[in-house]
Amino acid sequence: MPPVQRILADEAATIELGEDLALALKAGDCVALSGDLGAGKSTFARAFLRALADDDALEVPSPTFTLVQTYELRIPVAHFDLYRLADSSELDELGFDEALSQGICLVEWPERADDALPANRITLAITHENDGRRVEISGPDDKLQRVARSLAIRDFLNQHGHAQARRRHLSGDASIRAYERIHPADGSVSRILMDSPRHKPGPILEDGKYYQQLAHIAEDVVPFVAIDQLLLSRSFAAPAIDARDLDQGILLIEDLGSDGILDEAGEPIAERYVESARLLAHLHGEQTPTDIRVDATIVHRIPDFDRAAMKIETRLLTDWYLPWKRGEPASEEEKREYAAIWDGLIDLLQTSETNLLFRDFHSPNIIWRKERKGLDRIGLIDFQDAMIGPTAYDVASLVQDARVTIVPSLADRMMETYLAERHAGGTFDEATFLRDWHLMSAQRNCKLVGIWVRLMQRDGKPGYMKHMPRTFAYLETALSHESLKPLRDWCMKTGILVSESAN
Structure with missing residues (x-):
């Protein structure tokens, strides 16, 4: 260069x-x-x-x-x-x-x-x-x-009219994205700059596709712009976009604030979590279109959370976690059994309710706007990887926040609020939803235990390993549902979980 x-x-x-x-x-x-x-x-x-x-x-x-x-x-x-x-x-x-x-x-x-x-x-x-x-x-x-x-x-x-603006680091995440807070030279309100360069293709894993394609991870900023437009059109508090360069992957967006749903000690604020659950119920009460026009030439189709995406994520447990845990790779037989179990579980989802899912609806991606009222208090960010899939997924993501421990009493309040709002909104199959909640919780936590190890070993980010005990506690809760018994038995056999009788 x-x-x-x-x-x-x-x-x-x-x-x-x-x-x-x-x-x-x-x-x-x-x-x-x-x-x-x-x-x-x-x-x-x-x-x-x-x-x-x-x-x-x-x-x-x-x-x-x-x-x-x-x-x-x-x-x-x-x-x-x-x-x-x-x-x-x-x-x-x-x-x-x-x-x-x-x-x-x-x-x-x-x-x-x-x-x-x-x-x-x-x-x-x-x-x-x-x-x-x-x-x-x-x-x-x-x-x-x-x-x-x-x-x-x-x-x-x-x-875009911000010469001499001051730029300050805001955050990075587990991906290649980074965020800056922009302070305009004229003293006007700050804005957020989203720096999201196009993903580089990884190694081909299956069907001629690499991981981002199989898991439907956004490879540019177009999905963010599309979902943002959708949320704003439905009066949810997503950030307005002031300026954009889709080719370079640079967006200048509204600054929704810096308050979140955790207190200064990093503990959950119950009211804010409960209201976030209420927002999901309202989001799920209206069906989402799958095609969103971004401009005259670009239409974004929201991908389905399909079998390939679910299984490539669950494979992170056998590809990363199990080798780290045991010091040796998973056997081919273990991989085949694990894949077959997930095929059976995914088959159950044929009867599931589906709608928009954000994918990571938890504390890092929720802004609390105390000066607003109702659901407008909840600012939504980081939704570029949104898919159409079981509505239970995001409820599991919130109730089992990957970054902070949710005590059972608060988890119960969130679930009760969500279920009551859904019943109030019309016909709702609670039993199927609860089955799906456990299944989606298991899918998500099997993915996360692999991600924590991958972030440590491949990306040099060992700090994420502190979430491992919490993730396993959440996984145990997920596996308590009778439909998850085959997966629980496999986890026992491979030594991932220890039976209560062995304790």
Whole structure:
């Protein structure tokens, strides 16, 4: 990938570049800041650090005499100034390798230790040009692509009336999506930027398809836009879209707020969970069209939560969890038995009620808007993977929140509220729904135990493993229904669950 070049007309442009790159870099990145005295290296570094800290008042002393200054931020940063370095071997004494293993290293005057710095570093070469500066950013393709992506987002904001807007990290999730909070320069209300580049195809698994295709995972932002339009047309609180670039996967959307359905200690707020269950009942009371027109040329068809999608997700248990748990792969016989059991369970769903399901309707994706009334208090986000499937799925997702423990009394209140609203809305087959609830709970939790291991082993995100005990507790609840006995017996036989008599 060729170097990226930008013209920095003034100090404000240098500060903006520092803020933009604070959203592009990650732990393990070394950034070499090359340029003469007065080129703007320190200005860039100061802006970078303050943006990463989200603190304009952060003290950023020059490390000219100390040689290194460290910052414990969202990503740890070590700021090196090597101007007074006598020999490149002194980098070891400054703890460079350790700092790089834990976070980001910003290096001013990299020329003093050129032979000791990582070969895969990102280099910003800043030179004077007329009254401003020119910066050339070079580095390995993967790192440079992240830089280019952040600068493309800046160009998007400029093109849609938000020049000089301030960008701050909001969140990332278990996928490739990331979110920023955008503060317009005119002081108007903040907005959310959704950064969702197109998925790259993975290895072919079956029927000539890769995982995202089999599981119906959104591969671009079109499904989000379509479902958003649908929800708004039905008066649910989804974010309005201010600007969009479907090809690049960049959306500027309404900021619904930052309050969720958990308290400051991370515990469920009962009223908010119960009202979320009520919202699902209202959503399920009206049938959803399967085709949604996004623009003159694009129609999104909401995919079915079909057999292939259900089974590819449940396979995460045998592909990831079981090998991790036992230290050896699942046997072919175990895989065949497991697949046959799920075929039988999925056959039961032929009589299920189906409608729109969000797929991950739980605490990270629900916003609480206390100033509103009724169901308008519940803001909906992160629904790009929505499908048409058993209505029980999202109720299971909420009542058994994957990120927080729901005590039985609250789970009962949510279920009672949902069931009462459905009965009040017309004919409703409660017995079939409850069977489906247990079945969808089992499907979801079999998927999750595999996802937690995959996130740890493949993606280097071990923090998700803390959810494993909760997920198994939820799975045990799901398997208590008589229709799930074949799956429960298989889990006992493989050692995934331990019988009560063995305890």
